[in-house]
Amino acid sequence: MTVAKPLPHDSAALHVTGQARYVDDLPLPEGAVHLAFGTAPVAHGRLRSIDLTKVRAADGVLAVITAADLDHEIDVSPSPSPEPLLAGDTVQYVGQPVFLVIAESHLLARRAAALADYDIEELPAILSIEEAMEAGSRFEEGPRIYTRGDAAEAITTAPHSLTGSIEIGGQEHFYLEGQAAAALPQEAGDMLVYSSSQHPTEIQHKVAHALHLPMHAVRCEVRRMGGGFGGKESQGNSLAIACALAARLTGRPATMRYDRDDDMTITGKRHDFRIDYRVGFNGEGRIAGIEFLQLCRCGWSMDLSLPVADRAMLHADNAYFIPNMRVESHRLKTNTQSATAFRGFGGPQGMVGIERVLDHVAHAVRRDPLDVRRANYYRPLAGASGGDISEQAKTQTTHYHMPVEDFILHEMTERLVETSDYRARRAAVAEWNARNDVLKKGIALTPVKFGISFTLTHLNQAGALVHVYQDGSIHMNHGGTEMGQGLFQKVAQVAASRFGIGIERVKITATDTGKVPNTSATAASSGSDLNGMAVQAACDTIRERLAVFVAERAQARPEEVRFEGGKVLVGGEALSFDEVVRDAYMARVSLSSTGFYATPKIVWDRIKGEGRPFFYFAYGVAVTEVAIDTLTGENRILRTDILHDCGASLNPALDIGQIEGGYVQGAGWLTTEELVWDGKGRLRTHAPSTYKIPACSDRPDILNVALWDGANREETVYRSKAVGEPPLMLGISALMALSDAVASCGKAYPDLDAPATAEQVLRAVERVCT
Amino acid sequence: MYDFNVARPGSIDEAVKLLSDEDAQALGGGQTLIPTMKQRLAAPELLVSLTNIPEMQGVCRDGDTLSIGGATPHAVVARDAAAHFPGLAALAGQIGDPAVRNRGTLGGSLANNDPSACYPAAALGTGATIVTNTRRIASEDFFQGMFDTALDEGEIIVSVDFPIAEVSAYAKFAQPASRFALVGAFVARYADGVRVAITGASETGVFRWTEAEEALSQDFSHEALDGLSVDSDGMIGDIHGAPTYRAHLVSVMTRRAVAAAI
Numbered sequence A: 001m002t003v004a005k006p007l008p009h010d011s012a013a014l015h016v017t018g019q020a021r022y023v024d025d026l027p028l029p030e031g032a033v034h035l036a037f038g039t040a041p042v043a044h045g046r047l048r049s050i051d052l053t054k055v056r057a058a059d060g061v062l063a064v065i066t067a068a069d070l071d072h073e074i075d076v077s078p079s080p081s082p083e084p085l086l087a088g089d090t091v092q093y094v095g096q097p098v099f100l101v102i103a104e105s106h107l108l109a110r111r112a113a114a115l116a117d118y119d120i121e122e123l124p125a126i127l128s129i130e131e132a133m134e135a136g137s138r139f140e141e142g143p144r145i146y147t148r149g150d151a152a153e154a155i156t157t158a159p160h161s162l163t164g165s166i167e168i169g170g171q172e173h174f175y176l177e178g179q180a181a182a183a184l185p186q187e188a189g190d191m192l193v194y195s196s197s198q199h200p201t202e203i204q205h206k207v208a209h210a211l212h213l214p215m216h217a218v219r220c221e222v223r224r225m226g227g228g229f230g231g232k233e234s235q236g237n238s239l240a241i242a243c244a245l246a247a248r249l250t251g252r253p254a255t256m257r258y259d260r261d262d263d264m265t266i267t268g269k270r271h272d273f274r275i276d277y278r279v280g281f282n283g284e285g286r287i288a289g290i291e292f293l294q295l296c297r298c299g300w301s302m303d304l305s306l307p308v309a310d311r312a313m314l315h316a317d318n319a320y321f322i323p324n325m326r327v328e329s330h331r332l333k334t335n336t337q338s339a340t341a342f343r344g345f346g347g348p349q350g351m352v353g354i355e356r357v358l359d360h361v362a363h364a365v366r367r368d369p370l371d372v373r374r375a376n377y378y379r380p381l382a383g384a385s386g387g388d389i390s391e392q393a394k395t396q397t398t399h400y401h402m403p404v405e406d407f408i409l410h411e412m413t414e415r416l417v418e419t420s421d422y423r424a425r426r427a428a429v430a431e432w433n434a435r436n437d438v439l440k441k442g443i444a445l446t447p448v449k450f451g452i453s454f455t456l457t458h459l460n461q462a463g464a465l466v467h468v469y470q471d472g473s474i475h476m477n478h479g480g481t482e483m484g485q486g487l488f489q490k491v492a493q494v495a496a497s498r499f500g501i502g503i504e505r506v507k508i509t510a511t512d513t514g515k516v517p518n519t520s521a522t523a524a525s526s527g528s529d530l531n532g533m534a535v536q537a538a539c540d541t542i543r544e545r546l547a548v549f550v551a552e553r554a555q556a557r558p559e560e561v562r563f564e565g566g567k568v569l570v571g572g573e574a575l576s577f578d579e580v581v582r583d584a585y586m587a588r589v590s591l592s593s594t595g596f597y598a599t600p601k602i603v604w605d606r607i608k609g610e611g612r613p614f615f616y617f618a619y620g621v622a623v624t625e626v627a628i629d630t631l632t633g634e635n636r637i638l639r640t641d642i643l644h645d646c647g648a649s650l651n652p653a654l655d656i657g658q659i660e661g662g663y664v665q666g667a668g669w670l671t672t673e674e675l676v677w678d679g680k681g682r683l684r685t686h687a688p689s690t691y692k693i694p695a696c697s698d699r700p701d702i703l704n705v706a707l708w709d710g711a712n713r714e715e716t717v718y719r720s721k722a723v724g725e726p727p728l729m730l731g732i733s734a735l736m737a738l739s740d741a742v743a744s745c746g747k748a749y750p751d752l753d754a755p756a757t758a759e760q761v762l763r764a765v766e767r768v769c770t
Numbered sequence B: 001m002y003d004f005n006v007a008r009p010g011s012i013d014e015a016v017k018l019l020s021d022e023d024a025q026a027l028g029g030g031q032t033l034i035p036t037m038k039q040r041l042a043a044p045e046l047l048v049s050l051t052n053i054p055e056m057q058g059v060c061r062d063g064d065t066l067s068i069g070g071a072t073p074h075a076v077v078a079r080d081a082a083a084h085f086p087g088l089a090a091l092a093g094q095i096g097d098p099a100v101r102n103r104g105t106l107g108g109s110l111a112n113n114d115p116s117a118c119y120p121a122a123a124l125g126t127g128a129t130i131v132t133n134t135r136r137i138a139s140e141d142f143f144q145g146m147f148d149t150a151l152d153e154g155e156i157i158v159s160v161d162f163p164i165a166e167v168s169a170y171a172k173f174a175q176p177a178s179r180f181a182l183v184g185a186f187v188a189r190y191a192d193g194v195r196v197a198i199t200g201a202s203e204t205g206v207f208r209w210t211e212a213e214e215a216l217s218q219d220f221s222h223e224a225l226d227g228l229s230v231d232s233d234g235m236i237g238d239i240h241g242a243p244t245y246r247a248h249l250v251s252v253m254t255r256r257a258v259a260a261a262i
């Protein structure tokens, strides 16, 4: 069976030979026009007028469009709260698109876009979380609050309590391929759109709306993205719509891509947070109650901020049963880029909050943080390991009242403690620190429990379209998009396995709204779960028809027919798959089918904070060891050991790739990736020369990744589990290891903010020493 | 980028003549100038490349002086100066990445006088002499603040004479994204005393830390620097580090340079 084989990425050879096509590589018909946005120079202001004379007169410029030229306000937002394509009377952040230049080339368009003379009356800008809280600048009428028990009471009556606060920076997606789109006008006003988007249906919908067309008149195709990470869930809308408008206006194909600096300046990033906490606990570090205040900087428009902030609340427990918990979340509106989806979708920030609390509590009770973590874990599953069965049988629930029915972190932690040699290494770290004054080491183990499903329940659906051609080769299509994560290959493995044939017989095809309609974004880690199941359903429909057909001929029952090793086995006979297909075609059997899947079991009330938002949880554990230079704050990850749960993996090679990449991206977020805005709201880190993402050489020299060998308890595709987002949060172990290293310098708690840049680490060392 | 022409003269005289045109500008490795032109912050009509002039190339020892041609790439210095002046060669070997080191030149780096560049620390820290087509300029007089030097319009750095130190070392704290020096300290010991030059830190560009020089001239050990620090007033504060952080790094990097030199 092809499923579970560690096959390479289907496009790996194309990637490394440069043959893989991205939007900007597509040969366009002659006469294509190129677009660029002119963007707002101030963070907040009234746009009195804008002189575009020089822009219009610039070389190669064909047309310039402002909001006033549009026949209606074009909305690019994925949320119910509109976001104009081009700023109208007010500008809301530095980098906001104000006008669109249509020119003969990319460079000419960009050059012209820089020539506008703005007359703007500057208004006070709200930039920081604190300013937004003070001004009451927010989305939604007030904070969202999820509670279980009485946290305030539990904290007051607990033997010990403490308070703290952590600032968590945002993160630039830094997909290697920037945002890009192209639109080709079709006959009768129809539009074909190519987009580097995780959400082709949204592109189709938004373009149709902008052009006053029914959705059937717009088709969006996405072969692949050069990375998405959530940054292409909604941020591609503007480019696709701009291209469609320009294509309609000029009657020529239109294409647009953001240059890296423009991309970083215009598009949203991961939400930065400040999380305040108050926690009550006993002398062992067992937590009785926590109050979290999550302050989330959303930027100027709503975008996906509400579900992102919800997910941060939903991961405020991570792996821990907190009997009394209150999470209060403020979604703050600021004059900065509109923060958006980013791998983990708020979950990572919520999880950093609780891991910080565990670290702080462990420091207060002077215990190994690992022991405190385990003491607070959700209860082991009934029958998992000895103890009082009746007590164990009671499933614990999260603070949003969802039963935790698949908790496997006790076993996973135990295994990783062993394989990583955690205890001995922790002792060695302590010994090193006793002997060395300048270089200090730290080690930490942190767990991940990540909820899988879109919290907007209706999004948990997917469709597929499978054709079997008369030669036995297969065309497979589904609503998921490929962004390098390997989704297409995994789903192709499912298709090949259903028919019992080799993977080379399955053609992977571009995501296309004309083939599979009404798709959800490839997001929430759900790509394989949803689309794998939909493809499986489509394949099974065709397989069933073939089984009926051959069974009838062989006077056997359809249930007895098996598809294996390129053969169809029936009544003791082994027919070749191709032969069966050919005969079925001749016998006029339909060889094409759609497939559909909707995730079962989930119900969720996001206002009350009650229900079962997730089908299941994916788990992981990581141990990271770091060294810090206590005189400069510089730090390095020395070694990382990871044990991660992909259920029964569809493809261990691709899954391990996702885990390694997720860890490195998570550790980068929390250590070197620092976004800096100046007092005027200008993002000063908008290129790799100022914004440091991890490179190959920043990967720890020792990076051991193993997969947990259990199947998903829920009926997912081949009992696998989602892997896109969860491993990012394994990177939290790097931040906690740094905290451990800093703590070794003195008595006080390090209080380390993220990202823990060298300067931050040095400050923490100074705090701890004095 | 605006349109421009390129000339590749084979002699200094020819280069100087071409540079007498006010819209002409010297081109070394182009590692700074070309990006600046791309951003349209500079728009010379004629670039006069200095990389084809034999007298401006290479490393040559004359007694206690190492003379390096103004158009010598960093990678060549890293390789060819190693046997004569290891501290200087090591500094050149830490500039940027291999591509930058293969193109960027000594003369370009000094003429540019970026406050975060490495070579200014070596020039000032050795008391080097900058030899131009018209005169010899002491390093003390050469650096005149951020991106500012004593060079006149059209004057070119032909070579630089570095007095070879008994021992020396450069300790650099690289800004993680660009690898430029957030703070770099060059320490060199000579028979008549120790010199310490700091780059990356000060708002006025590279400077000599004279207190440290005095202490080290008495006792060339990092302990000699105990209790010494620079004031954070006048240190650069930017997106990569606060003035206090830079001031702190000045002492740490100087100590490390001393330790490495011994």
Ligand SMILES: Cc1cc2nc3c(=O)[nH]c(=O)nc-3n(C[C@H](O)[C@H](O)[C@H](O)COP(=O)(O)OP(=O)(O)OC[C@H]3O[C@@H](n4cnc5c(N)ncnc54)[C@H](O)[C@@H]3O)c2cc1C
Pocket (backbone or CB within 6 Å): B025, B026, B027, B028, B029, B030, B031, B032, B033, B034, B050, B070, B071, B094, B095, B096, B097, B100, B103, B104, B105, B106, B107, B108, B109, B111, B112, B114, B116, B117, B118, B119, B155, B156, B157, B158, B178, B179, B180, B181
């Ligand atoms: C990615 C990157 C990383 C870098 N990292 C570092 C680093 O870590 N440390 C560091 O020190 N530098 C670093 N640099 C800068 C690099 O060293 C440049 O090479 C140097 O600053 C300029 O040298 P150049 O020969 O390229 O000069 P150019 O860019 O050609 O010219 C720069 C200026 O000098 C003038 N000029 C050039 N040659 C002469 C001459 N002989 N006489 C008079 N004027 C002249 C030019 O007219 C121009 O004004 C980095 C650069 C890049 C792109």
